[in-house]
Structures are given as C-alpha cells and as structure tokens.
Amino acid sequence: MTNQHPLIEALSSVQDPELGKSIVELGMVKNLSRSADGEVRFTLALTTPACPLHSHMADAARAALLAVDGVRAVDIEFGLLSPEEIKSITRRADVRLPQLKQFNQVGQVILVMSGKGGVGKSSIAALLAASLSRQGAKTGLLDADITGPSIPKLFGLPPGGLRGGELGMLPAVTPGGVRVVSTNLLLKEADLPTVWRGPLIAATIRQFWGDTIWGKLDTLIVDLPPGTSDAAIAVLNYLPVSGAVVVTTPQELAGLVVRKALKLLQNKEVPLLALVENMSYFTDSQGAKIEVFGPSHLDDLADLTGSAPRIQIPILPALSQAADAGAVETIHLPEIDRIAALLRSTPSPNP
Numbered sequence: 221m222t223n224q225h226p227l228i229e230a231l232s233s234v235q236d237p238e239l240g241k242s243i244v245e246l247g248m249v250k251n252l253s254r255s256a257d258g259e260v261r262f263t264l265a266l267t268t269p270a271c272p273l274h275s276h277m278a279d280a281a282r283a284a285l286l287a288v289d290g291v292r293a294v295d296i297e298f299g300l301l302s303p304e305e306i307k308s309i310t311r312r313a314d315v316r317l318p319q320l321k322q323f324n325q326v327g328q329v330i331l332v333m334s335g336k337g338g339v340g341k342s343s344i345a346a347l348l349a350a351s352l353s354r355q356g357a358k359t360g361l362l363d364a365d366i367t368g369p370s371i372p373k374l375f376g377l378p379p380g381g382l383r384g385g386e387l388g389m390l391p392a393v394t395p396g397g398v399r400v401v402s403t404n405l406l407l408k409e410a411d412l413p414t415v416w417r418g419p420l421i422a423a424t425i426r427q428f429w430g431d432t433i434w435g436k437l438d439t440l441i442v443d444l445p446p447g448t449s450d451a452a453i454a455v456l457n458y459l460p461v462s463g464a465v466v467v468t469t470p471q472e473l474a475g476l477v478v479r480k481a482l483k484l485l486q487n488k489e490v491p492l493l494a495l496v497e498n499m500s501y502f503t504d505s506q507g508a509k510i511e512v513f514g515p516s517h518l519d520d521l522a523d524l525t526g527s528a529p530r531i532q533i534p535i536l537p538a539l540s541q542a543a544d545a546g547a548v549e550t551i552h553l554p555e556i557d558r559i560a561a562l563l564r565s566t567p568s569p570n571p
C-alpha cells in the first residue's frame with residue numbers, strides 16, 4: 221500500500237462545520253485506502269444519519285484529496301459514528317460547538333424515566349419543571365416521548381406552536397416560564413404517525429437537543445419514552461446527562477419493568493436522583509390512606525436505588541383534572557418541590 225500521509229494531511233484540512241474540528245481528528249475518516257492507479261476510498265462516519273452537512277464535508281474532502289499528487293479519483297461512502305464515539309466527541313472540552321451551542325448553556329440535564337407507560341411519568345416531568353421554574357431556576361422541558369407526546373397538552377400549549385429562527389427552533393414558553401419542545405408543537409396535526417422507527421426517534425431527540433435555542437438554562441428536564449427502548453438509550457448516549465428520576469406505580473408489573481430502567485441507569489453510570497412511586501395511595505374523606513393499587517414495592521427495589529430518596533405521591537384527582545385542562549402548573553405538591561430542591565443542589569457538570 222502507498223504512503224497515506226499526504227491523504228491524511230489533505231483530509232485534516234476538512235472540518236466538521238458543526239464541531240469546528242478536522243474530520244480526521246474527530247475520527248470520522250474510516251477505511252482509508254488508495255489503489256495503485258490513484259483511486260482513494262474512505263468512509264465518512266457522520267454523527268447523525270440526518271446530518272445536513274454531509275455533502276458539504278464530502279465535497280471538501282474530495283477537493284482536498286484530488287489536490288494530492290497522483291490522486292485520480294475519490295470514492296466516499298457515508299457511515300455513522302458509534303454512540304461511544306459520539307459521546308467521546310461531545311465530551312471533549314476542546315470541541316468548539318456550533319454557533320447555536322455557544323449560545324446555549326445548559327447547566328444540568330435530568331431524565332424522567334419509567335419502566336412502562338401510564339404511570340404518570342409525563343405528569344411528574346411537567347410538575348418538576350414547573351416547580352423548578354417557580355423556585356427561580358431557568359428551566360427547559362424536552363419532550364422525548366416522541367410517539368406519545370403529552371407535555372404540551374399538560375401546559376395548555378397549542379399544536380404548531382414552535383417558531384423557527386435563523387439559529388434554530390424557539391421553544392414554546394408556558395405561563396410559568398418553562399421552555400418546552402415537543403413533536404406535538406412541531407406538527408399542526410394532533411395525530412402523529414403511529415410507527416416511528418427507533419433511529420428516527422433518536423435523530424429527532426438529538427435535533428431537539430441540538431437545534432433548539434434553549435438559551436441559558438439551569439436545568440433541562442427530558443421526558444423520556446417509557447421503557448428502555450433504543451430512543452431511551454440514544455438519549456443516554458448522546459446528551460450530557462447529570463442524573464435521572466425514575467417513576468413507577470405500586471403495581472407489581474410496573475415494579476418489575478422498572479428494575480430494567482434502574483439497571484440501565486446503573487450500566488450507563490447515570491446517578492439515580494429519586495425514585496417516585498406515583499399513585500401510591502388515596503386519602504379518603506376521613507383522612508385514611510387506601511392503597512388502591514396494592515402495597516408499595518419501593519422497598520423491593522432498595523438493592524438498585526442506593527441512597528436515592530424514594531418518594532410517594534398519592535392519587536390526586538385534582539392533578540388529573542388540571543392535567544386534562546392544560547393547567548398542570550396550578551398544582552403544587554410538596555413531594556415534587558422536594559425533588560426540585562434536590563435537583564437544584566445536585567452539582568452541575570456544565571455550570
């Protein structure tokens with residue numbers, strides 16, 4: 221094989237405009253080869269399949285290679301960086317993030333997860349964001365539950381409410397000051413396609429993170445899809461997550477699937493900040509606690525929750541009524557304020 225140095229040198233002059241670094245330094249050049257008759261081939265591994273800059277980078281690479289002595293033709297194939305590679309790039313302190321990302325400053329990213337749907341994950345995410353905002357924290361809420369986005373409805377935000385600027389998308393703002401991004405705000409139609417493939421969901425979430433003008437935020441709450449799907453894993457791999465709040469209900473089944481979510485966090489080394497048992501009990505008119513869904517399973521999960529507080533939230537008809545009326549911010553719960561205060565005292569990796 222011929223010496224590759226001049227090729228590497230040529231490709232080093234090509235930058236990923238989003239990250240402001242050479243494609244060689246970012247590890248985006250793979251399988252580089254040069255045939256005896258002067259044909260150069262390589263794979264350009266992108267950060268996202270939807271990368272709008274891929275042809276720009278390929279053109280620049282082609283031009284740079286053709287300027288090298290003896291190079292007659294260039295054949296570029298597109299590929300994808302692995303989640304690990306993307307993670308190591310986004311963690312690099314010297315990577316100059318694009319214009320928008322310079323403008324955005326997100327102190328901490330907190331995930332709200334659940335083992336399965338219908339346990340109140342979105343309600344808790346919304347209440348938490350509202351409580352943080354009330355406590356004076358600049359708060360964003362990214363609705364990553366792409367196939368069942370309920371966040372806008374909880375806050376009474378109308379569909380199609382996102383505006384685009386030159387720099388990126390402007391979030392909708394709730395009456396309580398929470399900046400919200402969701403597919404339901406993007407699409408005018410209330411009904412979304414029922415089948416979204418995993419990679420598309422992951423790419424949408426990445427765009428919500430990267431293409432939104434969040435501005436300066438103390439906390440970004442991310443309402444994840446239920447379960448431990450590819451989309452949930454994509455968020456864990458892609459976003460600089462500080463910690464997670466896991467929501468469950470007392471039903472045995474929810475308890476079993478929630479173990480998987482807790483294990484995923486452990487594997488990804490994401491700190492569990494609180495385990496919430498929602499709809500834990502109902503207090504009747506005499507003040508008696510009734511365990512409508514059976515006894516609590518919180519203690520059974522102690523092996524996976526470590527020192528994270530385990531917080532019970534009762535069944536509150538006023539909450540579901542306010543949620544249905546788009547007035548979730550009118551509900552103030554001491555348990556949620558406690559979690560919010562806890563998040564505020566969690567050290568931010570990106571102050």
Ligand code: ADP
Pocket residue numbers: 334336337338339340341342343344370498499533534535536537539540541543544
């Ligand atoms: P998920 O995001 O887990 O699918 P949601 O937040 O959409 O769940 O909640 C499911 C339903 O349960 C909604 O109708 C919501 O208003 C209701 N709900 C959630 N938490 C409570 C609660 N603590 N008390 C009463 N209703 C609740």
